[in-house]
Amino acid sequence: MSVEEISRKIDTKKLDEIIESCGSDKSHLIAILQKVQEEYKYLPEDALIYIGSKIVGLSPATVYGVATFYAQFSLDPKGKYEIKVCDGTACHVRGSMPVMNAIKKKLNLKDGKVTTDDGLFSMETVSCLGACGLAPVMMVNDKVYPQMTSDAVSIILDTLMKEEGVK
Amino acid sequence: MTNLSIDIVEEQNKAQQHIKEQGLRVLVCAGTGCVANGSLKVIEKFKELGASVSTLTDYDKMTIVPTGCHGFCEQGVLVIIPDKHVTYVKVHVEDVEEIFESHVKNDKPVERLLYTDPKSGERVHKNDDINFYAKQTRTALANCGKINAESIEEAIAVHGYEALANVIKENNPDKVIQEVLDSGLRGRGGAGFPTGLKWKFTAANKGGKSYVVCNGDEGDPGAFMDRSVMEGDPHKLLEGMAIAAFAIGADEGYIYVRAEYPLAIKRLRKAIADAEEKHFLGKNIMGTDFSFTLHIKEGAGAFVCGEESALIASIEGERGMPRPKPPFPANKGLFGRPTLINNVETLANIPLIIRKGASWFSSMGTETSKGTKTFALTGEVNNTGLIEVPMGTTLREIIFDIGGGIRGGKKFKAVQIGGPSGGCLTEQHLDLPMDYESLTKAGAMVGSGGLVVMAEDTCMVEVARFFMNFTKNESCGKCVPCREGTKNMLHILEKIVAGKATMEDLDVLEEIAHTIKDGSLCGLGKTAPNPVLSTLKYFRDEYVAHIRDHKCPAGVCTAMKKIVIHEDLCKGCTKCARTCPVGAIEGTVKNPHKIDQTKCIKCEACLNACPFKAIGKE
Numbered sequence: 001m002s003v004e005e006i007s008r009k010i011d012t013k014k015l016d017e018i019i020e021s022c023g024s025d026k027s028h029l030i031a032i033l034q035k036v037q038e039e040y041k042y043l044p045e046d047a048l049i050y051i052g053s054k055i056v057g058l059s060p061a062t063v064y065g066v067a068t069f070y071a072q073f074s075l076d077p078k079g080k081y082e083i084k085v086c087d088g089t090a091c092h093v094r095g096s097m098p099v100m101n102a103i104k105k106k107l108n109l110k111d112g113k114v115t116t117d118d119g120l121f122s123m124e125t126v127s128c129l130g131a132c133g134l135a136p137v138m139m140v141n142d143k144v145y146p147q148m149t150s151d152a153v154s155i156i157l158d159t160l161m162k163e164e165g166v167k
Numbered sequence: 168m169t170n171l172s173i174d175i176v177e178e179q180n181k182a183q184q185h186i187k188e189q190g191l192r193v194l195v196c197a198g199t200g201c202v203a204n205g206s207l208k209v210i211e212k213f214k215e216l217g218a219s220v221s222t223l224t225d226y227d228k229m230t231i232v233p234t235g236c237h238g239f240c241e242q243g244v245l246v247i248i249p250d251k252h253v254t255y256v257k258v259h260v261e262d263v264e265e266i267f268e269s270h271v272k273n274d275k276p277v278e279r280l281l282y283t284d285p286k287s288g289e290r291v292h293k294n295d296d297i298n299f300y301a302k303q304t305r306t307a308l309a310n311c312g313k314i315n316a317e318s319i320e321e322a323i324a325v326h327g328y329e330a331l332a333n334v335i336k337e338n339n340p341d342k343v344i345q346e347v348l349d350s351g352l353r354g355r356g357g358a359g360f361p362t363g364l365k366w367k368f369t370a371a372n373k374g375g376k377s378y379v380v381c382n383g384d385e386g387d388p389g390a391f392m393d394r395s396v397m398e399g400d401p402h403k404l405l406e407g408m409a410i411a412a413f414a415i416g417a418d419e420g421y422i423y424v425r426a427e428y429p430l431a432i433k434r435l436r437k438a439i440a441d442a443e444e445k446h447f448l449g450k451n452i453m454g455t456d457f458s459f460t461l462h463i464k465e466g467a468g469a470f471v472c473g474e475e476s477a478l479i480a481s482i483e484g485e486r487g488m489p490r491p492k493p494p495f496p497a498n499k500g501l502f503g504r505p506t507l508i509n510n511v512e513t514l515a516n517i518p519l520i521i522r523k524g525a526s527w528f529s530s531m532g533t534e535t536s537k538g539t540k541t542f543a544l545t546g547e548v549n550n551t552g553l554i555e556v557p558m559g560t561t562l563r564e565i566i567f568d569i570g571g572g573i574r575g576g577k578k579f580k581a582v583q584i585g586g587p588s589g590g591c592l593t594e595q596h597l598d599l600p601m602d603y604e605s606l607t608k609a610g611a612m613v614g615s616g617g618l619v620v621m622a623e624d625t626c627m628v629e630v631a632r633f634f635m636n637f638t639k640n641e642s643c644g645k646c647v648p649c650r651e652g653t654k655n656m657l658h659i660l661e662k663i664v665a666g667k668a669t670m671e672d673l674d675v676l677e678e679i680a681h682t683i684k685d686g687s688l689c690g691l692g693k694t695a696p697n698p699v700l701s702t703l704k705y706f707r708d709e710y711v712a713h714i715r716d717h718k719c720p721a722g723v724c725t726a727m728k729k730i731v732i733h734e735d736l737c738k739g740c741t742k743c744a745r746t747c748p749v750g751a752i753e754g755t756v757k758n759p760h761k762i763d764q765t766k767c768i769k770c771e772a773c774l775n776a777c778p779f780k781a782i783g784k785e
Contacts, residue, residue, distance in 0.1 A: 027502075029484035030467050034426070062485075069486040069643070071468035072426055088388030089583060089619045090545035092633055127470060127637060129427055130391035131200050132545040132617075133240025133552045142429055144203035 006053075010046040014039065019054065026057040029066055033073060042077045043067050071126075079115050079122035081160055084139040085148075088128030091136035099136050100125065102150035106157050120164055121157075168336060172446070172454025175323075175332035182324035189230035191271065193217075194247040196312060198236030198398050199391075199430050201243035205260060206233075209244050212263040229271060232321075235399015235434075237312035238553035239299055242282060247294065247312070254294050255280040285549040285571040299550045302569045304531065306539050307515045308392075308555045311399030316434055319441040322402035328447050330521035331406050334413055335455055343414040344370055347517065349525035351537030356382055356473070356510030357588065357614045358690065359536070359603040365507060368497035370415040372505035379412045379420040379459075380501060380508045382478055386425065386470035387586030388637065389617035392541035393511035395553050397424065397431035400515070401438035405461065407514035409448060410521060412459040415507050420459060423478055425466045435463055470587075470641035474689045475508045477643070488643045489689035510615075512541055532558035536602035540613065546582075546620035549574050559600040562592065566620055577622035581705070585614025587634045587641075588694035590701030591627065610701040612694070626723035627706040628713055632660040634698035641691065648686030652679045653695055660699070663710060665726045666717045673710060677703065722784050725769045729785040732773075734759040736781035743773035743782060 006012065018035045022028040029051070036047050048067055052060030067073045083103060087096045103109070103123050107116050115122040131137045134146035138153070145156060186192070195201075195210050213231045237245050242256035246266065253276055255266060262280055269275045281290040282297055291297050305311075314321040322328070334343055348363030369377065381404065385393040396404060408420050424432050439461050443449040450458045464482050471477045472487040479501050481487035500506025516538060520528045529537045536558035542565065545551045549571035556565065562582060566572070573579050581591045590611035592599070599605050606612055621630065639653040659676045662668040680696035687693050703710060712718045719727045732743070732752075739757040744750075751767045754760030762773075774782045 025484075027482070027484040030481065031465065034465060034467065066484070066486055069469065069488075070466075073467060089586070089617065089633070090389045090551075092388075093546050093619060093621060093625060093630075126427060126468070127386065127641075128388035128390070129199075130385065130394040130425075131203060131240065132389050132391055132543055134200050134203060134243070135545060135551075137203065144199060146200070146203040 006046050006050045010044060010050065012050055015047055015050055015054075019051065024055055026055050029055070029058065029063065030070070033063075033067055037073060040077075041080075042074045045075070077115060077119065077122075079120050080164075081121050081140050083121060083123040084126045084129070085123065086127075086129045086131070086135070086137045086139070087125040088132060088135075090132035091128075094135040096125075096136040096148075098150050099138065099148045099153055102153045103138075103157070106154060118166070120161075120166065169338045169455050171332060171336055173332070175329050178323050179326070179329065182320045185320055186324050189232075190226040190228035191248070191250055192230055192232055193271070194232045194234050194249065194312065196235075196237050196243060196245040196247075197233035197316070198240070198312075198395060199428075200236065200240035201245060202430070204243040204257075206244040208260040209246065209258055209263055212260050213267070216264065216267045232315045233317070234314060235311045235316040236395040236553060238308065238395065238555075239550065240553070241551040245312075249294075249313075251276075252293050252295070254282060254291075254297060256282045298571065299552065299554070299569055302556070302564065303554050304539050304557050305555045306519055306531075307396065307403075307512055308399070308541060308553065309519075310403065311395055314400070316399050316401065317437055319402060319438065319445060322400070326522060327402045327518075328406050328442075330518040331409050331413075331447065332453060334410050334521060335453055335457055340370065340414045340416065343410065343521065346521060346525045347414075350520045350528040351525075351532075351535075352513065352516055352520060352528065353536065353603065354510055355512035355516070355540065355615070357585070357612065359613060362509060362513055365497060365509070366411065366414055368495070369505050369507040372498060373416040375504065376419070376502075377415060377417045377505040378501045378507070379408050379415065379417045380475075380478070380482070380496075380506055381408055381420070381422040381514055382473065382475065382508055382510045383422055383424040383428075383431070384466050384473045384478060385428075385511070385615060386473045386641075387588075387615045387617050389545055389583075389586060389619045390543045390615040392543055392553055392616055394428050394431050395541075396511050396515050397428065398434050401431075401434050402442065403515045403518055404435075404511055405438055405442055405448060407509075407517035408461065409452070409459050410517050411507055411509065411514065413457055415505075417507065418458050418460065420461045421464050421482055421501070422461065423464045423466060423472070423482060426468060432463060432465060439463070469643070470637075471643045471689070471691050474691055477689065478508065479506065486643070488645045489691075491688060512616075533600060533602045535604055540601070540616055542601075542616040542618045544570050544618050544620070546618075547574050547577060547622040547625070548572070548620040556601075558602045561598050561600055563597040565601070565618065566597075570620065573620065573622050575622075577624065579620070580623050580625055581621045581627065583619040583621065583630065583698070584617065585612040585697075586617045587637050588612060588690065588697055589614045589617075590697045591621075591630070591705060592701075593705045610697070610704060612697075624721050624723070626664075626719055626721040627702045627709050628660065628663055628719075629721075629723050631699045631702045632657065632664055635660050635695075638691065638695040642695070643691075646687045646689075646692055648683045649692035649695060652683040652686075655679055656683075656696065656699060663713050664719075664724045666713060666724070667726075668714050670711075670714055673703075673714065728769050729764065730762055730767055730769055730771065730774060731783060731785050732760050732762055733781050733783060736779055738779055738781070740778065742776050742778065746772050746776040748772060 022031045049060045052063035246255040352362040353359040476490040477487040496506040635657045737759040744752040
């Protein structure tokens with residue numbers, strides 16, 4: 001696909017702005033991808049191809065390689081509320097699995113599905129949020145919730161759903 | 168001697184005066200843990216009340232200081248009033264008014280918010296009497312929780328940038344390196360390589376461009392000391408890096424921080440901007456020829472990036488895969504230039520060593536492991552949190568004195584130290600001195616210092632499976648033994664916890680473990696089998712019980728659990744049958760119920776619901 005073809009599919013002006021703000025050297029690739037993900041909530045394939053063709057020394061394949069290497073990047077859209085359940089050692093020992101299961105059940109996330117159909121919530125596990133003293137913890141966007149239980153999760157999700165007008 | 172454009176002592180006096188003028192200082196923890204517990208609201212409320220203060224007896228005003236992490240996360244939100252020697256724990260926004268009216272205004276402590284000692288059950292009135300703190304030696308963490316983490320003035324008031332100013336003034340980089348060598352400081356990130364040697368090797372390549380890199384990619388689950396330093400005392404880290412840059416002749420540096428630490432990133436950015444404004448960083452530091460520009464690189468979630476060559480690859484914008492050594496970063500590192508990489512805690516020790524001298528530092532610790540070490544104490548222990556003790560302190564002192572023993576009166580079983588690269592230690596190691604050599608000998612390692620305490624109801628095979636799952640996910644895939652081996656080890660461990668393994672599987676497990684150890688390039692692969700090997704060494708009988716007797720001694724593994732109703736205790740209230748999500752319980756009113764084991768999913772919902780404690784695990 002040529003750059004011209006891609007620009008018909010995705011807003012390349014936005015991508016150019018991001019590349020400019022981070023610096024167009026290939027060493028800034030991770031920062032660029034982080035900003036793209038912030039913008040789109042995931043990394044659209046067309047954006048990866050565009051960045052790979054645009055920056056000197058990179059190819060779409062290299063960009064794809066970096067995008068799939070790091071856990072932070074997602075090639076599938078994430079939810080408006082990104083739930084990160086900590087499954088670090090301390091959280092695991094104090095029961096992060098029941099918390100995770102409660103979220104999955106509540107949001108009806110089955111068979112490896114990570115994002116709800118309405119695009120509101122997505123859930124993933126992370127290795128450690130560094131709040132081990134409050135285990136088990138979870139994070140919704142940038143907010144950390146301490147000492148989670150399945151009941152607490154239910155209340156938090158209910159509140160968020162109510163705010164969003166979900167029945 | 169080089170002339171400086173500033174007088175650091177004068178700056179210090181000004182900053183201390185500034186703090187004195189704040190009147191009564193009320194410290195509220197604003198670390199990640201306490202923020203999660205609502206400390207920002209507590210701070211707001213205090214500020215609201217403080218605005219109207221005019222009736223304080225000894226002070227003309229009150230100042231609320233949002234600080235970094237105090238380490239006692241479990242007890243958050245923490246509120247400390249140093250002048251009144253008091254620490255309040257688990258403070259909620261509703262409690263603020265009472266503290267203000269009773270203690271701030273009328274000098275009467277609020278008893279119910281004081282810390283209760285888990286052993287004696289008594290309230291502790293004085294800060295110094297809280298065992299959690301009393302038994303610690305806080306040096307790297309000394310300022311965390313005592314100063315406003317976002318104010319460079321407060322950092323200067325507690326000797327911030329004094330060591331840097333003296334180093335630049337004396338203009339003798341070799342002397343700085345010698346001091347670090349003499350101190351005996353070893354890398355706090357895991358391997359424990361002598362820091363001074365690393366500096367010396369990098370300085371030997373002086374001349375062209377070189378870099379100082381701080382490894383803040385604290386990926387070990389269960390460790391958060393680096394986060395606390397970055398959040399609570401960022402200037403100490405910046406000063407340590409600037410001193411390192413001066414010593415090895417670097418003019419540019421990077422701090423590589425995990426993206427999971429947004430607060431640390433925010434505070435570091437502010438700290439760098441403030442330091443640049445004061446000319447403590449950036450071009451022509453303190454009016455001299457020495458320049459040092461610092462950047463922040465956010466990681467993107469890869470455990471292997473904690474390995475130094477992988478971290479360099481990641482800063483360069485590539486997949487974070489380790490590179491063969493040699494060449495070592497000291498010769499050919501970031502962008503092919505000589506690079507000094509140190510961990511956050513290591514660098515935070517530097518200003519202290521320079522200011523107080525190598526002999527002060529080496530007077531703490533053991534023969535081969537000098538100074539203090541921070542540990543993240545978590546798991547089934549009463550006082551979880553961040554601690555700092557001299558190297559060589561025993562596990563018993565840490566878990567039972569500082570940690571206050573095992574929670575819920577349970578029995579101690581093991582402690583997992585050093586994260587996924589470390590190992591499990593048992594009761595027989597409780598009196599082992601915590602230093603690099605002793606721990607390695609026992610099959611564990613200091614690592615970054617995560618200590619996860621486990622009680623009798625933790626299944627060690629499940630713990631091994633947990634770590635193997637982690638290393639399997641985080642293996643970068645470069646070396647086949649690690650990529651394929653961790654996968655196969657996990658597969659066997661999953662078979663064991665599911666009760667489907669044979670004794671031969673155990674031998675294969677061990678064989679693969681040794682292959683991974685021998686055949687991997689980087690530290691992640693070389694140490695990945697450690698949790699399995701150490702649990703096999705100390706808890707082999709648990710593995711055997713799973714395989715041969717199909718029993719999980721700790722009662723954790725669901726495949727081997729059987730939920731049963733004791734007929735003699737069951738009153739036939741039908742509550743369990745109504746609670747069961749899969750309809751596995753049958754029975755009629757007032758007659759004993761029964762669980763259909765073929766339907767039961769072992770969720771324990773019935774067990775928790777039964778009002779007569781008639782349901783148990785077998």
